Amino acid sequence: MKVSIIGGGGRVGSNAAFALQCAGIVSEIQILDANADLAEGEALDLLHGASSLADQRIYSGDYARAKDSDLFVITAGLRRKPDESRLDLINRNVALFNGILDSLKAAGMRRDALVFVVSNPVDILTQLAASRLGLPWSQVLGLGTMLDTARFRSLIAQELKLAPTQVKALILGEHGDSMFPVWSSATYAGLPLVRMPGCTPAFQTQVFERTKGSGAEVIRRKGGAGWAVGATIAEVIHAIALDRRQVLPVATVQQGAYGLRGTAISVPTVVGRAGALAHVEVELWPKELQALQASAKALNDTFAKVKRA
Numbered sequence: 448m449k450v451s452i453i454g455g456g457g458r459v460g461s462n463a464a465f466a467l468q469c470a471g472i473v474s475e476i477q478i479l480d481a482n483a484d485l486a487e488g489e490a491l492d493l494l495h496g497a498s499s500l501a502d503q504r505i506y507s508g509d510y511a512r513a514k515d516s517d518l519f520v521i522t523a524g525l526r527r528k529p530d531e532s533r534l535d536l537i538n539r540n541v542a543l544f545n546g547i548l549d550s551l552k553a554a555g556m557r558r559d560a561l562v563f564v565v566s567n568p569v570d571i572l573t574q575l576a577a578s579r580l581g582l583p584w585s586q587v588l589g590l591g592t593m594l595d596t597a598r599f600r601s602l603i604a605q606e607l608k609l610a611p612t613q614v615k616a617l618i619l620g621e622h623g624d625s626m627f628p629v630w631s632s633a634t635y636a637g638l639p640l641v642r643m644p645g646c647t648p649a650f651q652t653q654v655f656e657r658t659k660g661s662g663a664e665v666i667r668r669k670g671g672a673g674w675a676v677g678a679t680i681a682e683v684i685h686a687i688a689l690d691r692r693q694v695l696p697v698a699t700v701q702q703g704a705y706g707l708r709g710t711a712i713s714v715p716t717v718v719g720r721a722g723a724l725a726h727v728e729v730e731l732w733p734k735e736l737q738a739l740q741a742s743a744k745a746l747n748d749t750f751a752k753v754k755r756a
Protein backbone atom coordinates (compact mmCIF):
# COMPACT_ATOMS: atom_id res chain seq x y z
CA MET A 448 0.00 0.00 0.00
CA LYS A 449 1.30 3.46 -0.93
CA VAL A 450 0.84 6.08 1.79
CA SER A 451 1.56 9.78 1.27
CA ILE A 452 1.88 11.95 4.36
CA ILE A 453 1.13 15.60 3.63
CA GLY A 454 2.82 17.63 6.35
CA GLY A 455 5.17 14.69 6.88
CA GLY A 456 8.09 16.98 7.65
CA GLY A 457 6.39 18.03 10.90
CA ARG A 458 6.40 16.28 14.22
CA VAL A 459 3.13 14.36 13.88
CA GLY A 460 3.72 13.31 10.27
CA SER A 461 7.31 12.21 10.80
CA ASN A 462 6.47 10.33 13.98
CA ALA A 463 3.64 8.57 12.11
CA ALA A 464 6.06 7.69 9.31
CA PHE A 465 8.44 6.16 11.86
CA ALA A 466 5.62 4.10 13.38
CA LEU A 467 4.74 2.86 9.88
CA GLN A 468 8.38 2.05 9.24
CA CYS A 469 8.78 0.10 12.50
CA ALA A 470 5.76 -2.05 11.67
CA GLY A 471 6.89 -2.64 8.07
CA ILE A 472 3.36 -3.29 6.81
CA VAL A 473 2.85 -0.64 4.12
CA SER A 474 5.13 -0.87 1.09
CA GLU A 475 5.65 2.80 0.24
CA ILE A 476 5.83 5.97 2.35
CA GLN A 477 6.01 9.35 0.66
CA ILE A 478 6.71 12.48 2.69
CA LEU A 479 5.27 15.75 1.36
CA ASP A 480 5.67 19.09 3.07
CA ALA A 481 5.46 22.78 2.20
CA ASN A 482 8.99 22.85 3.58
CA ALA A 483 10.60 20.69 0.88
CA ASP A 484 14.01 20.58 2.59
CA LEU A 485 12.45 19.32 5.79
CA ALA A 486 10.51 16.64 3.89
CA GLU A 487 13.70 15.57 2.18
CA GLY A 488 15.59 15.47 5.48
CA GLU A 489 12.95 13.37 7.26
CA ALA A 490 12.63 10.97 4.32
CA LEU A 491 16.41 10.59 4.17
CA ASP A 492 16.68 9.96 7.91
CA LEU A 493 13.96 7.30 7.71
CA LEU A 494 15.55 5.77 4.61
CA HIS A 495 18.84 5.38 6.47
CA GLY A 496 17.08 3.05 8.93
CA ALA A 497 15.47 0.91 6.23
CA SER A 498 18.18 -1.75 6.33
CA SER A 499 17.55 -2.27 10.05
CA LEU A 500 13.75 -2.10 9.96
CA ALA A 501 11.82 -3.01 6.83
CA ASP A 502 11.88 -3.35 3.05
CA GLN A 503 9.84 -0.29 2.07
CA ARG A 504 10.21 2.54 -0.40
CA ILE A 505 10.59 5.80 1.52
CA TYR A 506 11.12 9.15 -0.22
CA SER A 507 10.05 12.78 -0.31
CA GLY A 508 7.86 13.83 -3.19
CA ASP A 509 5.22 16.14 -4.53
CA TYR A 510 1.56 15.96 -5.52
CA ALA A 511 2.32 14.67 -9.01
CA ARG A 512 4.25 11.75 -7.56
CA ALA A 513 1.63 11.19 -4.86
CA LYS A 514 -1.44 11.04 -7.09
CA ASP A 515 -1.60 7.23 -7.31
CA SER A 516 -1.45 6.83 -3.50
CA ASP A 517 -3.86 4.41 -1.83
CA LEU A 518 -4.01 6.63 1.22
CA PHE A 519 -3.33 10.31 1.90
CA VAL A 520 -2.65 11.21 5.51
CA ILE A 521 -2.98 14.94 6.14
CA THR A 522 -0.96 16.15 9.12
CA ALA A 523 -0.13 19.60 7.72
CA GLY A 524 -1.27 22.38 9.91
CA LEU A 525 -0.59 24.85 12.58
CA ARG A 526 -0.08 23.65 16.12
CA ARG A 527 -2.43 24.46 18.93
CA LYS A 528 -0.95 27.05 21.27
CA PRO A 529 -0.99 26.29 25.01
CA ASP A 530 -4.51 26.99 26.34
CA GLU A 531 -5.91 27.46 22.82
CA SER A 532 -8.96 25.25 22.22
CA ARG A 533 -8.81 23.02 19.16
CA LEU A 534 -11.80 24.77 17.71
CA ASP A 535 -10.04 28.13 18.01
CA LEU A 536 -7.50 26.78 15.57
CA ILE A 537 -10.12 26.42 12.91
CA ASN A 538 -9.84 29.78 11.28
CA ARG A 539 -6.08 29.48 11.07
CA ASN A 540 -6.21 26.03 9.55
CA VAL A 541 -9.16 25.95 7.16
CA ALA A 542 -7.60 28.00 4.36
CA LEU A 543 -4.40 25.97 4.51
CA PHE A 544 -6.41 22.75 4.48
CA ASN A 545 -8.60 23.76 1.54
CA GLY A 546 -5.43 24.50 -0.43
CA ILE A 547 -4.21 20.95 0.21
CA LEU A 548 -7.54 19.42 -0.84
CA ASP A 549 -7.50 21.46 -4.05
CA SER A 550 -3.93 20.31 -4.78
CA LEU A 551 -5.03 16.69 -4.33
CA LYS A 552 -7.91 17.19 -6.75
CA ALA A 553 -5.74 19.02 -9.27
CA ALA A 554 -3.11 16.26 -9.13
CA GLY A 555 -5.80 13.74 -10.11
CA MET A 556 -6.00 11.49 -7.06
CA ARG A 557 -7.57 8.06 -7.61
CA ARG A 558 -11.32 7.91 -7.02
CA ASP A 559 -10.89 4.95 -4.69
CA ALA A 560 -8.13 6.58 -2.62
CA LEU A 561 -8.70 7.08 1.09
CA VAL A 562 -8.12 10.38 2.86
CA PHE A 563 -7.12 10.28 6.53
CA VAL A 564 -7.25 13.64 8.32
CA VAL A 565 -5.14 14.29 11.41
CA SER A 566 -4.76 18.10 11.36
CA ASN A 567 -6.86 19.99 13.88
CA PRO A 568 -9.66 20.69 14.40
CA VAL A 569 -9.82 17.16 13.08
CA ASP A 570 -13.60 16.57 13.08
CA ILE A 571 -14.35 19.82 11.26
CA LEU A 572 -11.59 19.25 8.71
CA THR A 573 -12.78 15.67 8.12
CA GLN A 574 -16.26 16.96 7.30
CA LEU A 575 -14.77 19.65 5.10
CA ALA A 576 -12.63 17.08 3.24
CA ALA A 577 -15.58 14.80 2.56
CA SER A 578 -17.66 17.64 1.10
CA ARG A 579 -14.90 19.44 -0.82
CA LEU A 580 -13.48 16.26 -2.37
CA GLY A 581 -16.96 14.86 -3.07
CA LEU A 582 -15.93 11.42 -1.84
CA PRO A 583 -18.23 8.84 -0.24
CA TRP A 584 -18.24 9.10 3.57
CA SER A 585 -16.48 5.73 3.82
CA GLN A 586 -13.33 7.06 2.10
CA VAL A 587 -12.71 10.00 4.42
CA LEU A 588 -11.61 9.23 7.96
CA GLY A 589 -10.38 11.51 10.71
CA LEU A 590 -8.18 10.48 13.63
CA GLY A 591 -11.07 11.64 15.84
CA THR A 592 -10.77 10.35 19.39
CA MET A 593 -8.18 7.65 18.61
CA LEU A 594 -5.46 9.50 20.50
CA ASP A 595 -7.76 10.43 23.38
CA THR A 596 -8.82 6.79 23.65
CA ALA A 597 -5.20 5.62 23.65
CA ARG A 598 -4.27 8.15 26.34
CA PHE A 599 -7.31 7.19 28.42
CA ARG A 600 -6.45 3.47 28.32
CA SER A 601 -2.78 4.02 29.02
CA LEU A 602 -3.42 6.36 31.96
CA ILE A 603 -6.05 4.03 33.47
CA ALA A 604 -3.55 1.17 33.19
CA GLN A 605 -0.75 3.18 34.76
CA GLU A 606 -2.82 4.36 37.72
CA LEU A 607 -4.54 1.02 38.43
CA LYS A 608 -1.40 -1.02 37.65
CA LEU A 609 -3.04 -2.92 34.79
CA ALA A 610 -1.68 -4.18 31.46
CA PRO A 611 -2.30 -1.29 29.03
CA THR A 612 -3.25 -3.43 26.01
CA GLN A 613 -5.95 -5.21 28.04
CA VAL A 614 -7.72 -1.98 29.00
CA LYS A 615 -10.54 -1.38 26.52
CA ALA A 616 -12.30 1.90 27.17
CA LEU A 617 -13.46 4.43 24.61
CA ILE A 618 -13.52 8.18 24.39
CA LEU A 619 -16.12 9.26 21.83
CA GLY A 620 -17.51 12.51 20.41
CA GLU A 621 -15.43 15.51 19.43
CA HIS A 622 -11.63 15.44 19.55
CA GLY A 623 -11.86 18.49 21.77
CA ASP A 624 -13.60 20.00 24.73
CA SER A 625 -16.84 17.99 24.46
CA MET A 626 -15.25 14.52 24.25
CA PHE A 627 -16.65 12.04 26.78
CA PRO A 628 -15.69 8.67 28.33
CA VAL A 629 -17.74 5.53 27.75
CA TRP A 630 -17.64 3.64 31.04
CA SER A 631 -20.73 1.57 30.19
CA SER A 632 -18.77 -0.76 27.91
CA ALA A 633 -15.26 -0.41 29.42
CA THR A 634 -13.48 -3.70 30.10
CA TYR A 635 -10.22 -5.05 31.48
CA ALA A 636 -9.24 -8.45 30.07
CA GLY A 637 -12.91 -9.04 29.26
CA LEU A 638 -14.07 -8.08 32.77
CA PRO A 639 -16.09 -4.96 33.60
CA LEU A 640 -13.54 -2.19 34.19
CA VAL A 641 -15.74 -0.29 36.63
CA ARG A 642 -15.65 -3.31 38.97
CA MET A 643 -11.84 -3.43 39.11
CA PRO A 644 -10.37 -2.43 42.49
CA GLY A 645 -9.65 1.29 42.54
CA CYS A 646 -11.94 2.20 39.63
CA THR A 647 -14.13 4.33 41.88
CA PRO A 648 -16.34 7.19 40.64
CA ALA A 649 -13.73 9.67 41.93
CA PHE A 650 -10.97 7.85 40.04
CA GLN A 651 -13.12 7.79 36.89
CA THR A 652 -13.58 11.56 37.01
CA GLN A 653 -9.93 12.20 37.74
CA VAL A 654 -8.53 9.96 34.99
CA PHE A 655 -10.91 11.35 32.38
CA GLU A 656 -10.01 14.94 33.31
CA ARG A 657 -6.31 14.06 33.07
CA THR A 658 -6.94 12.45 29.65
CA LYS A 659 -8.81 15.50 28.41
CA GLY A 660 -6.00 17.77 29.56
CA SER A 661 -3.28 15.53 28.09
CA GLY A 662 -2.99 17.37 24.79
CA ALA A 663 -2.39 20.70 26.54
CA GLU A 664 -0.02 19.04 29.02
CA VAL A 665 2.14 17.57 26.24
CA ILE A 666 2.15 20.88 24.33
CA ARG A 667 3.27 22.67 27.49
CA ARG A 668 6.05 20.18 28.24
CA LYS A 669 7.44 19.30 24.77
CA GLY A 670 5.73 21.54 22.24
CA GLY A 671 3.31 19.04 20.75
CA ALA A 672 2.20 15.42 20.66
CA GLY A 673 4.27 13.06 18.55
CA TRP A 674 4.92 9.45 19.51
CA ALA A 675 1.47 8.46 20.75
CA VAL A 676 -0.32 10.22 17.91
CA GLY A 677 2.06 8.54 15.47
CA ALA A 678 1.21 5.17 17.01
CA THR A 679 -2.54 5.73 16.70
CA ILE A 680 -2.20 6.92 13.09
CA ALA A 681 -0.31 3.71 12.34
CA GLU A 682 -2.99 1.67 14.13
CA VAL A 683 -5.66 3.02 11.78
CA ILE A 684 -3.47 2.62 8.67
CA HIS A 685 -2.68 -0.98 9.57
CA ALA A 686 -6.39 -1.74 10.08
CA ILE A 687 -6.88 -0.42 6.53
CA ALA A 688 -3.84 -2.08 4.93
CA LEU A 689 -4.58 -5.48 6.46
CA ASP A 690 -8.37 -5.18 6.09
CA ARG A 691 -8.61 -5.91 9.81
CA ARG A 692 -12.20 -4.68 10.18
CA GLN A 693 -11.39 -3.45 13.68
CA VAL A 694 -13.82 -1.23 15.54
CA LEU A 695 -12.00 2.06 16.12
CA PRO A 696 -13.15 5.51 17.32
CA VAL A 697 -12.24 7.32 14.09
CA ALA A 698 -14.24 10.34 12.96
CA THR A 699 -16.45 9.96 9.88
CA VAL A 700 -19.47 11.76 8.49
CA GLN A 701 -22.37 10.13 10.29
CA GLN A 702 -25.08 8.20 8.44
CA GLY A 703 -27.79 7.80 11.09
CA ALA A 704 -26.26 5.78 13.95
CA TYR A 705 -27.14 7.24 17.37
CA GLY A 706 -29.50 9.62 15.53
CA LEU A 707 -26.56 11.50 13.98
CA ARG A 708 -26.42 12.44 10.32
CA GLY A 709 -24.02 14.66 8.38
CA THR A 710 -21.68 15.51 11.27
CA ALA A 711 -18.13 14.17 11.27
CA ILE A 712 -17.61 12.81 14.77
CA SER A 713 -16.21 9.71 16.48
CA VAL A 714 -18.48 6.75 17.14
CA PRO A 715 -17.34 3.09 17.08
CA THR A 716 -16.53 2.45 13.41
CA VAL A 717 -15.45 -0.69 11.53
CA VAL A 718 -12.23 0.08 9.62
CA GLY A 719 -10.94 -2.06 6.74
CA ARG A 720 -9.37 -1.86 3.29
CA ALA A 721 -12.21 0.20 1.83
CA GLY A 722 -12.03 2.69 4.70
CA ALA A 723 -14.90 3.11 7.15
CA LEU A 724 -17.15 0.11 6.58
CA ALA A 725 -19.93 0.66 9.13
CA HIS A 726 -20.85 2.42 12.33
CA VAL A 727 -21.52 0.23 15.35
CA GLU A 728 -24.49 1.34 17.42
CA VAL A 729 -24.54 -0.26 20.85
CA GLU A 730 -26.60 0.97 23.76
CA LEU A 731 -24.96 3.76 25.72
CA TRP A 732 -25.91 4.99 29.17
CA PRO A 733 -28.38 7.90 28.82
CA LYS A 734 -25.76 10.42 30.01
CA GLU A 735 -23.31 9.09 27.40
CA LEU A 736 -25.87 9.42 24.61
CA GLN A 737 -26.64 12.96 25.77
CA ALA A 738 -22.92 13.76 25.75
CA LEU A 739 -22.62 12.43 22.18
CA GLN A 740 -25.52 14.58 21.05
CA ALA A 741 -24.09 17.65 22.79
CA SER A 742 -20.75 17.01 21.14
CA ALA A 743 -22.37 16.73 17.69
CA LYS A 744 -24.25 19.97 18.33
CA ALA A 745 -21.04 21.78 19.28
CA LEU A 746 -19.40 20.56 16.07
CA ASN A 747 -22.43 21.47 13.93
CA ASP A 748 -22.41 25.00 15.37
CA THR A 749 -18.76 25.38 14.49
CA PHE A 750 -19.10 23.85 11.04
CA ALA A 751 -21.90 26.28 10.23
CA LYS A 752 -19.51 29.13 11.03
CA VAL A 753 -16.82 27.62 8.83
CA LYS A 754 -19.13 27.38 5.84
CA ARG A 755 -19.98 31.08 6.14
CA ALA A 756 -16.32 32.11 6.53
Ligand SMILES: NC(=O)c1ccc[n+]([C@@H]2O[C@H](COP(=O)([O-])OP(=O)(O)OC[C@H]3O[C@@H](n4cnc5c(N)ncnc54)[C@H](O)[C@@H]3O)[C@@H](O)[C@H]2O)c1
Binds near residue numbers: 456525527543
Ligand atom coordinates in the same frame (compact mmCIF):
# COMPACT_ATOMS: atom_id res chain seq x y z
N1 LIG B 1 -5.94 14.70 15.68
C1 LIG B 1 -5.07 14.58 16.66
O1 LIG B 1 -5.27 13.78 17.60
C2 LIG B 1 -3.84 15.43 16.65
C3 LIG B 1 -2.84 15.25 17.61
C4 LIG B 1 -1.70 16.06 17.56
C5 LIG B 1 -1.59 17.05 16.59
N2 LIG B 1 -2.59 17.20 15.69
C6 LIG B 1 -2.52 18.24 14.66
O2 LIG B 1 -1.59 17.84 13.68
C7 LIG B 1 -1.14 19.01 12.98
C8 LIG B 1 0.38 18.99 12.86
O3 LIG B 1 0.99 19.09 14.12
P1 LIG B 1 2.59 19.04 14.25
O4 LIG B 1 2.90 19.04 15.69
O5 LIG B 1 3.14 17.97 13.39
O6 LIG B 1 2.99 20.44 13.63
P2 LIG B 1 4.36 20.82 12.92
O7 LIG B 1 4.41 22.29 12.89
O8 LIG B 1 5.49 20.06 13.54
O9 LIG B 1 4.18 20.24 11.44
C9 LIG B 1 3.27 20.75 10.51
C10 LIG B 1 3.91 20.59 9.17
O10 LIG B 1 2.95 20.99 8.17
C11 LIG B 1 3.69 21.61 7.14
N3 LIG B 1 2.78 22.41 6.31
C12 LIG B 1 2.20 23.61 6.60
N4 LIG B 1 1.41 23.98 5.58
C13 LIG B 1 1.50 23.01 4.64
C14 LIG B 1 0.92 22.84 3.37
N5 LIG B 1 0.07 23.74 2.87
N6 LIG B 1 1.22 21.72 2.68
C15 LIG B 1 2.08 20.80 3.17
N7 LIG B 1 2.66 20.91 4.37
C16 LIG B 1 2.37 22.01 5.10
C17 LIG B 1 4.74 22.44 7.85
O11 LIG B 1 5.82 22.78 6.99
C18 LIG B 1 5.15 21.48 8.97
O12 LIG B 1 6.25 20.67 8.60
C19 LIG B 1 -1.70 20.20 13.77
O13 LIG B 1 -2.89 20.65 13.14
C20 LIG B 1 -2.03 19.59 15.11
O14 LIG B 1 -3.01 20.31 15.81
C21 LIG B 1 -3.69 16.42 15.69
